[in-house]
Every structure is written in C-alpha cells, then in structure tokens.
Amino acid sequence: MNRFQVRKVAVLGAGVMGAQIAAHLVNCKVPVVLFDLPAKEGPKNGIVTKAIEGLKKLKPAPLGVPEDAARIQAANYEEHLALLGECDLVIEAIAERMDWKLDLYQKIAGSLAPHAIVASNTSGLSITKLSEVLPESIQPRFCGIHFFNPPRYMALVELINTPATMPEVLDQLEAFVTSALGKSVVRAKDTPNFIANRVGIAGMLATIKEAENYGLSYDVVDDLTGKKLGRASSGTFRTADVVGLDTMAHVIKTLQDNLADDPFFPSYSTPAVLKALIEKGALGQKAGAGFYKKVGKDILRLDPAKADYVPAGGKAEPIVERMLKKPAAERLKLLRESSNPQAQFLWAIHRNAFHYAAVHLGSIADTARDVDFAMRWGFGMKQGPFELWQDAGWQQVAGWVKEDIEAGKALSSAPLPAWVFDGRTGVHTPEGSWSPTKGAYVPGSSLPVYQRQHFPETVLGAGAAAPLSSGTEVFKNDEVRVWTLDGEVLILSITSKLHLIGTGVVEGLHKAVELAEAGYKGLVIWSPDDVFSAGANLEQTLPVFMKEGAKGIAPVILQLQTALLRMRYAQVPVVAAMRGIALGGGCEIALHCARRVAAMETYVGLVEVGVGLIPGGGGLTYIARRAAEMAAAGNANADIMKFATDGFTNAAMAKVGTSAIESRKLGYLLDTDIVVPHKDELLFVASTQAKAMFDSGYRPPHKALFPVAGRSAIATIMGQLANMRDGGFISAHDFHISTLIAQVVCGGDVDAGSLVSEEYLMAMERSRFCSLLEHPKSQERIMGMLQTGKPVRN
Structure with missing residues (x-):
C-alpha cells in the first residue's frame, strides 16, 4: 500500500476541538504544530500554551499520558506562518464562523507547502463556500474533515469534498485518518451538518418534541x-449537556439558515426550553448546569413547569423495559400498539427516525450504509436507523410509518420515497447498500487501507463472514477456537464470556502452542470484540474450592502458570493482539507473549487485589524479572529495588493503564511492542509481526536466573505500608495482601541480589494466592464481586 507521508500536521485554532485534535495526533506519534492568534499580553504563544496546559486537566483525558502535551509545538499566526511549509496536512479548527475562516485562509495561503492537504474541521458549514476564497492551486487539495468530540474517543470522522477536490486527496486523507489516527471514516455530501449531525440533531429535536407530547421528564427520557435502546448511555438530554447547549443551538441554526425548503423544516425550530437555558447561561456540563445540575453529590434535573431543578432519578417503567428486550420486530410492534405513554413515545421517535432517514438519504449520503455507520460511530448507536428498520421487517415497518404519516402523526407530511415500497426487504445486501441517487446497491470502499482490516465493521444484512466461523479451524473446545486464515499463522480466539480464563482456555493455550510449533510461523491471540480477557473465571473454580479447599486450586494455578511459561518459551513467536480490556489473568497472558500489539484504547492491569487476591499467573514474577532486566540495562544492579517498587505499587494499587500509551508507562507494554490506532487492523498487524519475527530467525529467550531485591526491600515496603495502615489509608487486609505481593516481587526472605528462577517465584505466587483464598476477608471480596460486580472494601 502506498502511503501518503504525513511528517507533520498543523492544527489551526487552539480551542476545544483544535487542542484535542492536536492531542490525539501526538497520541498517535504524529508531530503537530498548534496555532492560534498572538496573545495581546505576555508571550505571543500564550493562548496556545494555555490550551496545551489545559489538555492535562480535561476529563475524559485527551492525552494518553499528560507529559505528551510537551510534544505539541506552540505557534501563532504573527511569528510562525513559515512553519506551515513543513506540514503535509493542515487542519483548520477555529470557531464556526464563515467570515473568520475565510479571513484565516487568505492569511495562510501563501505559506502552505505546494503538496499539503488543507481541511476544515467544521460541523456543518459549506465546504464548497469555504474553498472559494482559496487560490485555484489550493482548491484541489481542500476538503472538509469533521472530527467528533472528544476526538480521542469518538470513532467517526466525516470527509467532505468540493467539486474541485481531487479524488486522490480524499483517498490519501481517508487512509491516513483510518490507519494512523484509528478513525472510522464516512464520506458525506456537502449539505448542512453533513450526515451524523444532520440526522442526529434532527432526532434530538424530535425527541424533545415527543417528550413534551407525552409528558415525560428529562431523566425518564x-x-x-x-443503553436500553442500544444507544449511548448518556441518552438525549445528558448528551446535549455534554456537547454544550450553545453548540447544539449553533448546529440547529445551521439547519434553520440553510434548509427552508426541507419538508421537516418546522421541526427545526429551537425548543423554548433550550432557548431559555442558553439565555440564562446554563450551557450544560461546562457551565455547571443545563438540563441537569450537580449539587454536591446529587444530580438534579430541570423541571420546566417549576422553572427550577428537582431531584433526578426517573426510570423506564418495567413493562416498557420488558418490551425493549424483545427482538426488533416484536419490540416495535409492542411499542406501537401499547397505550403506555413511554411506549408510545419510543414508537414515535423510531417512526420519526425512519421517516427522516428515508426522505433525506439521497441528498445527504451516497448510501444507506453511510448513514448507519455515521449514527453508530458518531452517536453511539448499536444499530443505525436503516439497520433497525431492516431488522424489524422492512415492509411491515414501512407500512406502519406510512399509516402514521397519512394520519398526521409524523413530523412531516412528506411521503416515504417510492423506492421504500419497491418490494425490497431492506437496504443492506451482500451486494452492497442502497444508493437512491445511483438506483443500485453500492459495495463498500475498496481503498487499499481497508485490506489491512480482515474483519471490518459491517452492517446488518451485508452477509459479511463472522470471524469465529471464518478460516480453517484446527482445534476447538468450549472456551477457545484455534484457527488460521492463511495457513502461516495460527490464531487463538477465547470464546468464553468476557474471555474469562478457565480450564478450557488453559488447555487451548497448551494445544495452540503445540500446533503452532509443529507447522506455523507463529501464534496470535486475538478475539473479535472489545475484550482481550477480563481475567480468571472465579465462578468456575468456586465448586473446586468448595469441595477441596485451596489445595484443590493449587494444581489449577500451576496449570495456568505452566501454560504461560510454555508460551513464553515457545519455538515460534506468540503475539498478543490486545483490544478493550486485558485485566488480571488477561494481562498475564499478554505479559508472557513474545510481543504485544495493542489497540490505542486498551485497558491493561493486574487488578486481583480488588477480589482480595494477588496475581497468580506469573504477573508478579514478570514484575520481578523486568525489575532485574531494567536495572541491568541501566548498569544499576544495586537499584533493582527502585524498579521492583514501581511494579509492586502498580499491582498493590491495581493500577490500570487507561490507554496503550499509559500501559507502556506502567511497564505492561514494552518499547518494542506495537500500538495500533485502529482496532480493526490489530489482527493484520499482529500476524505480520509474527511472520516477520519468524522470518528473521526468531528464537525464544534463554531460561536464566535473575537477581531480586530481597528481604531488605520487603522491609522497606512494609514500613511504608504500615504507615498507610496506621494512617487509615488502607485496611489491615489491604496491608496483608500488599505484604504478600511485596514478598513475591522482591523474591522472599533472601539477600538482595540473590539469583532466582521464574519457577521459584511462581511457586511463591501460588502458595500466597491459595492462602488468600482461605482468608475470610478475601472470601468476602470474591463473593461480593461475583454477586454485585463491585469491589468490597474490608
């Protein structure tokens, strides 16, 4: 695949979006220059440096680790325009004012590199109008790029061309945004608010209107x-508060200013309650109040009738909850026919969504797939509107919507397009997704970047192969599938719930290594969802413990430890392809692989203390070994304790890296490990790594003894723990667990620098793990977690 080389990016505008786009670029190791106006007082870069400092305090964190803020180069338009000439991509992200943007373009045009792509991050302004002020030489390299907020976490990026944009420019930008930044791209037509905000904001306005019609409070809505509707957990009004009510009003105004001929135009009027909140300065979460307000620990909701805030907490009625758990066809039928106001409300917002999407599909998007992906990736929906409609029975639902339109119940009297009733069973087929403008089913993108995604996200009805029924199966049991796509690399996929590690997983690990050594270049551990492994299957081991006590568990732990050492010393490379969560035993599996390939948003950590235990699968042994390796690498053998103490702290406090970047800082990923921005490229990159390592003459590490910090380090750590216990910061049981962790990490009652083996330390892990199983306080923690899913503090 030929790659468009992006050596440096300029982001113009250090506001909320510009600064966070810059942060995501440095997360992905892309050099970036952040521009803004020169400050009127103090240093000229004052506006930008303040924005960069602000990134360290924002939640959710835009940076993988706060110190990476230093990687963002600050600049201003007065002194540093020459830096633009070093940039291959320039992203303008200033305020949504057409006149300000046009003025800035005129200012920067003469400083741009002759090959640079220039893109405006706008949520809805006309890209074609923005391009008209640019010189003719730049117009073919100009387009729209709409990141969703917050840019680090939201998958969707909309790309929008103008009539003058060269096709290869959009192709190059799509490849960069997908592979280098990990984003999911939808190409949108140059219409107001593009696809996601057009459909999403229209849907939010319709929801507000229907909530008023049925007299439902904001918390109930x-x-x-x-989540009950398969959407983002923040729902509707909470989402508005998070986005910002002024931002929402701006997007609504774009609809009002540009869509006077839209058959849904009357529904674009600004809700009176939204207008009133904005006038009061209650702009949502950033202002401390909007539809909701937090007072101390209490969440209050606005009561429009009282024009004041009242306690929140209203919920869906049980009968409606039960309806929402039914399959799509039955669910929509029940909602439509129910006399319950909540059910009627839900049918109304579904009907409005289907109606709106069908009427506007041809004007806002190339295909129905683009609309569904935009709503999934931009608004957190499990299914887009067309997918749900198709899932529920296309013609049946179309008839219901038609009846409601004719009865005057819909938002508009506009009829559904004729293609809806042409006998189809949906808009997504194995051939492609429906395009009204082409009058045909259009397949997905064939750009080379998507060849790196063995199993890209797909839409209902597309007939894409399910990963766990693809390839050639080599071995299978109740908890794993071992298979291959190419006959060169073996893949082990854990199939148990949350990919918990039970006896079947341990058996599968042994078998997979044996098979890989017999005839493959490597083994990749990968599963096609957002869980690598949530750890040990405590529920599975409970009956064994109840029957035989800790002595019955010791052989189970030994089998896991043996399997992980088998992986570590396998004759072919074992690569962990990590995505989502890799906690406890899942983290230990990854630590014993020859290499780790992790998606950017991977949570990694040893969290066993949360259930009153210590890591038992070699996690503490890994910490001790790495401490020795790091001390040796720094020619500081006497300082093993420093590295051991860092690892001890991570395990004793159950620290979790909340990104692959932070996990590397904690030591759960190494500098040689690979961070992959796009989750759907994990399997490709991991397989490529395994093959490359094998073809380079891979040999497993030599088994060797290594030094440990010893009893003196244990004593030092215990002294600190005693202070924390006596000061009330940790409980007596926390002190006990932490002491056991310190004993293993430091090698037990031996002199500093004593040489030990992995097996010696794993035996220590095993004995202490089993001793905790018999401790009443640990048993309380285990049962509490199994019953409530929440840690017990005792």
Whole structure:
C-alpha cells in the first residue's frame, strides 16, 4: 500500500476541538504544530500554551499520558506562518464562523507547502463556500474533515469534498485518518451538518418534541433513550449537556439558515426550553448546569413547569423495559400498539427516525450504509436507523410509518420515497447498500487501507463472514477456537464470556502452542470484540474450592502458570493482539507473549487485589524479572529495588493503564511492542509481526536466573505500608495482601541480589494466592464481586 507521508500536521485554532485534535495526533506519534492568534499580553504563544496546559486537566483525558502535551509545538499566526511549509496536512479548527475562516485562509495561503492537504474541521458549514476564497492551486487539495468530540474517543470522522477536490486527496486523507489516527471514516455530501449531525440533531429535536407530547421528564427520557435502546448511555438530554447547549443551538441554526425548503423544516425550530437555558447561561456540563445540575453529590434535573431543578432519578417503567428486550420486530410492534405513554413515545421517535432517514438519504449520503455507520460511530448507536428498520421487517415497518404519516402523526407530511415500497426487504445486501441517487446497491470502499482490516465493521444484512466461523479451524473446545486464515499463522480466539480464563482456555493455550510449533510461523491471540480477557473465571473454580479447599486450586494455578511459561518459551513467536480490556489473568497472558500489539484504547492491569487476591499467573514474577532486566540495562544492579517498587505499587494499587500509551508507562507494554490506532487492523498487524519475527530467525529467550531485591526491600515496603495502615489509608487486609505481593516481587526472605528462577517465584505466587483464598476477608471480596460486580472494601 502506498502511503501518503504525513511528517507533520498543523492544527489551526487552539480551542476545544483544535487542542484535542492536536492531542490525539501526538497520541498517535504524529508531530503537530498548534496555532492560534498572538496573545495581546505576555508571550505571543500564550493562548496556545494555555490550551496545551489545559489538555492535562480535561476529563475524559485527551492525552494518553499528560507529559505528551510537551510534544505539541506552540505557534501563532504573527511569528510562525513559515512553519506551515513543513506540514503535509493542515487542519483548520477555529470557531464556526464563515467570515473568520475565510479571513484565516487568505492569511495562510501563501505559506502552505505546494503538496499539503488543507481541511476544515467544521460541523456543518459549506465546504464548497469555504474553498472559494482559496487560490485555484489550493482548491484541489481542500476538503472538509469533521472530527467528533472528544476526538480521542469518538470513532467517526466525516470527509467532505468540493467539486474541485481531487479524488486522490480524499483517498490519501481517508487512509491516513483510518490507519494512523484509528478513525472510522464516512464520506458525506456537502449539505448542512453533513450526515451524523444532520440526522442526529434532527432526532434530538424530535425527541424533545415527543417528550413534551407525552409528558415525560428529562431523566425518564434519558433512561429510555440510552443503553436500553442500544444507544449511548448518556441518552438525549445528558448528551446535549455534554456537547454544550450553545453548540447544539449553533448546529440547529445551521439547519434553520440553510434548509427552508426541507419538508421537516418546522421541526427545526429551537425548543423554548433550550432557548431559555442558553439565555440564562446554563450551557450544560461546562457551565455547571443545563438540563441537569450537580449539587454536591446529587444530580438534579430541570423541571420546566417549576422553572427550577428537582431531584433526578426517573426510570423506564418495567413493562416498557420488558418490551425493549424483545427482538426488533416484536419490540416495535409492542411499542406501537401499547397505550403506555413511554411506549408510545419510543414508537414515535423510531417512526420519526425512519421517516427522516428515508426522505433525506439521497441528498445527504451516497448510501444507506453511510448513514448507519455515521449514527453508530458518531452517536453511539448499536444499530443505525436503516439497520433497525431492516431488522424489524422492512415492509411491515414501512407500512406502519406510512399509516402514521397519512394520519398526521409524523413530523412531516412528506411521503416515504417510492423506492421504500419497491418490494425490497431492506437496504443492506451482500451486494452492497442502497444508493437512491445511483438506483443500485453500492459495495463498500475498496481503498487499499481497508485490506489491512480482515474483519471490518459491517452492517446488518451485508452477509459479511463472522470471524469465529471464518478460516480453517484446527482445534476447538468450549472456551477457545484455534484457527488460521492463511495457513502461516495460527490464531487463538477465547470464546468464553468476557474471555474469562478457565480450564478450557488453559488447555487451548497448551494445544495452540503445540500446533503452532509443529507447522506455523507463529501464534496470535486475538478475539473479535472489545475484550482481550477480563481475567480468571472465579465462578468456575468456586465448586473446586468448595469441595477441596485451596489445595484443590493449587494444581489449577500451576496449570495456568505452566501454560504461560510454555508460551513464553515457545519455538515460534506468540503475539498478543490486545483490544478493550486485558485485566488480571488477561494481562498475564499478554505479559508472557513474545510481543504485544495493542489497540490505542486498551485497558491493561493486574487488578486481583480488588477480589482480595494477588496475581497468580506469573504477573508478579514478570514484575520481578523486568525489575532485574531494567536495572541491568541501566548498569544499576544495586537499584533493582527502585524498579521492583514501581511494579509492586502498580499491582498493590491495581493500577490500570487507561490507554496503550499509559500501559507502556506502567511497564505492561514494552518499547518494542506495537500500538495500533485502529482496532480493526490489530489482527493484520499482529500476524505480520509474527511472520516477520519468524522470518528473521526468531528464537525464544534463554531460561536464566535473575537477581531480586530481597528481604531488605520487603522491609522497606512494609514500613511504608504500615504507615498507610496506621494512617487509615488502607485496611489491615489491604496491608496483608500488599505484604504478600511485596514478598513475591522482591523474591522472599533472601539477600538482595540473590539469583532466582521464574519457577521459584511462581511457586511463591501460588502458595500466597491459595492462602488468600482461605482468608475470610478475601472470601468476602470474591463473593461480593461475583454477586454485585463491585469491589468490597474490608
């Protein structure tokens, strides 16, 4: 694949979006220059440096680790325009004012590199109008790029061309944004608010209107339109608060100013409650109040009738909850026919969404797939509107919507397009997704970047192969599938719930290594969802413990430890392809692989203390070994304790790296490990790594003894723990667990620098793990976690 080389990016505008786009670029190791106006007082870069400092305090964190803020180069338009000539991509992200943007373009045009792509991060302004002020030489390299907020976490990026944009420019930008930044791209037409905000904001306005029609409070609506509906947990009004009510009003105004001929135009009027909140300065979360307000620990909701805030907490009625758990066809039928106001409300917002999407599909998007992906990636929906419609029975639902339109119940009297009733069973087929403008089913993108995604996200009805039924199966049991796509690399996929590690996983690890050594270049551990492994299957081991006690568990732990050492010393490379969560035993599996390939948003950590245990699968042994390796690498053998103490702290406090970048800082990923921005490229990159390592003459590490910090380090750590216990910062049981962790990490009652083996330390792990199983306080923690899913503090 030929790659468009992006050596440096300029981001113009250090506001909320510009600064966070810059942060995501440095997360992905892309050099970036952040520009803004020169400050009127103090250093000229004052506006930008303040924005960069602000990134360290924002939640959710835009940076993988706060210190990476230093990688963002600050600049201003007065002194540093020459830096633009070093940039291959320039992203303008200033305020949504057409006149300000046009003025800036005129200012920078003469400083741009002759090959640079120039893109405006706008949520809805006309890209074509923005391009008209640029010199003709730049117009073919100009387009729209709409990141969703917050840029680090939201998958969607919309790309928008103008009539003058060269096709290869959009192709190059799509490849960069997908592979280098990990984003999911939808190409949108140059219409107001593009696809996601057009459909999403229209949907939010319709939801506000229907909530008023059915007399539902904001908290009840959010409970109904959140996870229970397969949407983002923030629902509708909470989402508005998070986005910012002024931002929402701006997007609504774009609809009002540009869509006077839209058959849904009357529904674009600004809700009176939104207008009133904005006038009061209650702009949502950033202002401390909006539809909701937090007072101390209490969450209050606005009561429009009282014009004041009242306690929140309203929920969906049980009968409606039960309806929402039914399959799509039955669910929509029940909602439509129910007399319950909450059910009627839900049918109304579904009907409005289907109606709006069908009427506007041809004007805003190339295909129905683009709309569904935009809503999934930009608004957190499990299914886009067309997918849900198709899932529920296309013609049946179309008839219901038609009836409601004719009865005057819909938001608009505009009829559904004729193609809806042409006998189809949906808009997504194995051939492609429906395009009204082409009058055909259009397949997905064939750009080379998507060849790196063995199993890209797909839409309902597309007939894409399911990963766990693809390839050639080599071995299978109740908890794993071992298979291959190419006959060169073996893949082990854990199939148990949350990919918990039970006896079947241990058996599968042994078998997979044996098979890989017999006839493959490597083994990749990968599963096609957002869980690498959540750790040990405590529920599975409970009956063994109840029957035989800790002595019955010791052989189970030994089998796991043996399997992980088998992986570590395998004759072919074992590569962990990590995505989502890799906690406890899942982290230990990854630590014993020859290499780790992790998606950017991977949570990694040894969290066993949360259930009153210590890591038992070699996690503490890994910490001790790495401490020795790091001390040796720094020619500081006497300082093993420093590295051991860092690892001890991570395990004793159950620290979790909340990104691959932070996990590297904690030592769970090494500098030689690979961070992959796009989750759907994990399997490709991991397989490529395994083959490259094998073809380079891979040999496993030599088994060797290594020095440990010894009893003196244990004593030092215990002294600190005693102070924390006596000061009330940790409980007596926390002190006990932490002491056991320190004993293993430091090698037990031996002199500093004593040489030990992995097996010696794993035996220590095993004995202490089993001793905790018999401790009443640990048993309380285990049962509490199994029953409630929450840690017990005792």
